Amino acid sequence: xxxxxxxxxxxxSVVSWxxxxxxxxxxxxxxxxxxNRSFGSILIKAQVNGQPATVVxxxxxxxxxxxxxxxxxRPLALQQAPAPEKGSGLVGSARWAKATLKIGAxxxxxxxxxVMDDFQDLSNSMKQRVDGIIxxxxxxxxxxxxxxxxxxxxxxxx
Numbered sequence: 001x002x003x004x005x006x007x008x009x010x011x012x013s014v015v016s017w018x019x020x021x022x023x024x025x026x027x028x029x030x031x032x033x034x035x036n037r038s039f040g041s042i043l044i045k046a047q048v049n050g051q052p053a054t055v056v057x058x059x060x061x062x063x064x065x066x067x068x069x070x071x072x073x074r075p076l077a078l079q080q081a082p083a084p085e086k087g088s089g090l091v092g093s094a095r096w097a098k099a100t101l102k103i104g105a106x107x108x109x110x111x112x113x114x115v116m117d118d119f120q121d122l123s124n125s126m127k128q129r130v131d132g133i134i135x136x137x138x139x140x141x142x143x144x145x146x147x148x149x150x151x152x153x154x155x156x157x158x
Contacts, residue, residue, distance in 0.1 A: 030153035031104040047102040053131035061135035
């Protein structure tokens, strides 16, 4: 009797845990990602202001950065952002803007993001179009970020 209760409790716990994945769109949970062959970067599909976008998931980037072309704004019309104090990778002049960002089932309206015009170089290096970078400012809103390489799924858990 005790074993049966434990089994049912364990099964219900796993089912409850799996159903708690935001953006869950199949039995595996999470959202699909691809790995860029040139850099090994993790790329996901997102929407920015209702437009489809391909973005890099970058745990080392302190801010989310989007292409000014994707936002359809002129960089000079935006508020100047200070130069980054730490980190490596994409460096250039950036400006602050607000955008509606949708990743999986999660949506952020009027999300403060950095806007840059240097994504053509990154796209050329990666040999595919890249519209932005999802950084720590978005990722830290979750308790866990799980990268399931076996199933190519990204799980953002609250």
